[in-house]
Amino acid sequence: MVRRAAAAKLGEFAKVLELDSVKSEIVPLFTSLASDEQDSVRLLAVEACVSIAQLLSQDDLEVLVMPTLRQAAEDKSWRVRYMVADKFSELQKAVGPKITQNDLIPAFQNLLKDCEAEVRAAAAHKVKELCENLPIEGRETIIMNQVLPYIKELVSDTNQHVKSALASVIMGLSTILGKENTIEHLLPLFLAQLKDECPEVRLNIISNLDCVNEVIGIRQLSQSLLPAIVELAEDAKWRVRLAIIEYMPLLAGQLGMEFFDEKLNSLCMAWLVDHVYAIREAATNNLMKLVQKFGTEWAQNTIVPKVLVMANDPNYLHRMTTLFCINVLSEACGQEITTKQMLPIVLKMAGDQVANVRFNVAKSLQKIGPILDTDALQEEVKPVLQKLGQDEDIDVKYFAQEAISVLALA
Numbered sequence: 001m002v003r004r005a006a007a008a009k010l011g012e013f014a015k016v017l018e019l020d021s022v023k024s025e026i027v028p029l030f031t032s033l034a035s036d037e038q039d040s041v042r043l044l045a046v047e048a049c050v051s052i053a054q055l056l057s058q059d060d061l062e063v064l065v066m067p068t069l070r071q072a073a074e075d076k077s078w079r080v081r082y083m084v085a086d087k088f089s090e091l092q093k094a095v096g097p098k099i100t101q102n103d104l105i106p107a108f109q110n111l112l113k114d115c116e117a118e119v120r121a122a123a124a125h126k127v128k129e130l131c132e133n134l135p136i137e138g139r140e141t142i143i144m145n146q147v148l149p150y151i152k153e154l155v156s157d158t159n160q161h162v163k164s165a166l167a168s169v170i171m172g173l174s175t176i177l178g179k180e181n182t183i184e185h186l187l188p189l190f191l192a193q194l195k196d197e198c199p200e201v202r203l204n205i206i207s208n209l210d211c212v213n214e215v216i217g218i219r220q221l222s223q224s225l226l227p228a229i230v231e232l233a234e235d236a237k238w239r240v241r242l243a244i245i246e247y248m249p250l251l252a253g254q255l256g257m258e259f260f261d262e263k264l265n266s267l268c269m270a271w272l273v274d275h276v277y278a279i280r281e282a283a284t285n286n287l288m289k290l291v292q293k294f295g296t297e298w299a300q301n302t303i304v305p306k307v308l309v310m311a312n313d314p315n316y317l318h319r320m321t322t323l324f325c326i327n328v329l330s331e332a333c334g335q336e337i338t339t340k341q342m343l344p345i346v347l348k349m350a351g352d353q354v355a356n357v358r359f360n361v362a363k364s365l366q367k368i369g370p371i372l373d374t375d376a377l378q379e380e381v382k383p384v385l386q387k388l389g390q391d392e393d394i395d396v397k398y399f400a401q402e403a404i405s406v407l408a409l410a
Contacts, residue, residue, distance in 0.1 A: 003033060003041045015051055022055050027064045034068045039077035046072050046083040053094035061095055066103055073107040078116040085111045085122035089129040097135045105146050112150040117159035124154055124162055128169040131176050140177060148185060155189050160198040167193050167204035171211040182215050187224050194228045199243050202232075206247045209254040218259055226263055233267050238276040245271055245282045249289035257294050261302060269306050272325065273318050280317075284324045291332040299333050304341050311345045316354040323349065323357070323364045330368040338371050343380065350384045355393040362388050362396065366403035382409045 017026065030052055034045035049072070053065055069091070073084045084091070088108060092100050108130060111123035131143050151173075154166045170189060174182040190212065193205045206229075213221050229251070233244045248268060252260045268290070271283035287307070291299040307329065310322040326346060330338040346368070350361045365381050372381065385407075388400035403409075 003036060003038065004044060012051065015055070019055060022052065023060065023064065026052060030065075031068050034072055039075070039079050042072065042075060042077065043080045043083040046080065046087060050087055050090045050094050053091065058096060058098060061099060066095075066099065070103060070107065073110065078114070078119055081111060081114060081116070081119045082122050085114075085119055085126065088123065088126045089133060092130060092133050100134070101142070105142065109146065109150055112154060117157075117162050120154065120157065120159070120162045121165040124165040125169060127151060127166065128172040128176075131173060140181070143173070143177060144181065144185070152189065155192050160201065163193065163196060163198060164200040164204060167196075167201045168208075171205065171208035174212045174215040179216050182212065183220065183224075186212075187216075190225060191228050194225060195232065202243065203247060203250075206251055206254070209251070213254070218255070221255075222259070222263060229264075230267065233271075238274075238279055241271070241274070241276075241279055242282055245279065245286050248286050249293055252290055253293055257298060260290075260294075265302065272307070272310065272321050273313075273315075280321050281324070284321065284328055287325055288328040288332050291329060296333050296337060299329065300337050300341070304329065304333070304337065308341065308345050311349055316352070316357055319349065319352065319354075319357050320360050323360045327364055327367045330371050335371050335373065338368055339373070339376055342368065343372065343376065347380060347384050350388060355391075355396055358388060358391060358393065359396040359399045362399035362403045366399075366406050369403070369407040377407060377409065381407070385409060 030045055030048055033041055033048070036042050036045070046069075049065065049069055053061055056064065069084075072080055075081055075084075084107070088104070088111075092104055095104065108123060108126075111119055112127075114120050114123070127147065131139070131147065134142055151166065151170065154162055157163050157166075170186070170193070174186055177186065190205055193201050196202055209221070209225070212225070216224075229244065232240055235241055235244075248264070251264070255264075268283060268286060271279055271286070274280050274283065287303060291303065307322055307325045310318050310325075313319050313322075323346065326338075326342045330342055333342075346361055346364050349357060352358055352361070362385060365385060369377060369381060382404075385400050385404050388396055389404060391397045391400065
């Protein structure tokens with residue numbers, strides 16, 4: 001416990017001493033603690049290494065610190081190796097470009113292929129920072145030859161936390177490597193991760209599409225990554241389709257309204273008539289989020305007309321989906337659009353031949369009622385609910401009477 005406390009404060013203590021004292025007193029202590037029998041002490045010595053390295057010259061670093069740091073990067077305890085990976089960017093800045101090239105890059109390669117997933121994940125998190133901190137001169141060559149081959153291996157790692165850690169930063173490499181390298185070398189990796197079975201991996205890729213868009217442009221993006229997204233959106237497994245629906249508002253924000261309308265709008269509408277209820281339900285909620293993102297004018301011109309057309313669909317399930325959409329869109333679109341465009345359709349559907357549709361009309365009127373003004377409620381909604389309240393179907397009658405009660409129309 002005492003040695004742990006000493007190791008934890010060693011770096012701070014070194015900062016307030018004369019350089020000669022650091023070399024003569026602190027470095028031997030650091031070397032001793034870094035080879036302590038307790039791994040909890042050794043890992044704290046790695047943290048101290050950052051502060052000590054910042055104080056020493058390149059020659060002193062090479063002689064006094066690097067042998068110990070090399071040893072820590074290959075420590076028998078994964079917790080120590082994890083700490084090296086976690087502090088890698090700080091160590092890289094502290095030791096400078098020459099030692100980074102000679103010592104840290106090989107150490108980083110080993111951490112990326114470490115036998116422990118926690119270590120690989122920690123190293124994967126640092127990939128972008130490592131590449132950013134390399135000297136501009138020669139950076140591309142180092143990344144392409146000494147880092148990218150190891151990244152390619154991690155894309156298909158057996159551990160989902162490793163893949164997720166990599167996916168959270170890999171898109172950022174496109175701004176470092178430029179358009180040609182991104183298209184030739186990175187896009188295949190993005191595509192592989194976009195199709196990964198782990199939802200978090202896919203989400204991390206979709207969340208950072210704007211990084212790639214800045215480098216290769218929307219046209220190239222639509223030719224490469226978007227077909228993969230569309231393919232997933234139409235996947236035979238409904239859970240895969242569901243995952244893409246959940247990412248759609250995020251994707252829409254990344255790509256913008258115009259591009260979304262051109263490439264993805266039709267997908268969102270197709271989900272509304274999916275044969276799986278969970279997909280239709282998720283697609284309905286997705287529309288609300290899209291309206292919140294793009295605004296009511298977009299909804300009025302682009303979404304609402306398409307939804308209302310479904311009210312005449314031969315399939316009663318699709319007609320019911322129209323009502324579910326109106327339930328969520330009314331809140332996002334406000335009183336005017338709800339009253340002028342949606343309410344007439346709901347009222348018309350009160351005469352549907354299918355009882356399930358009629359009782360959902362009653363539920364929809366209850367839902368949108370608070371948004372409507374008093375005149376609309378009294379003159380249009382009340383008569384329809386009263387008629388439904390006399391329906392021969394017991395469920396229709398029940399929900400109509402409940403709506404009358406909730407909306408205080410009795």
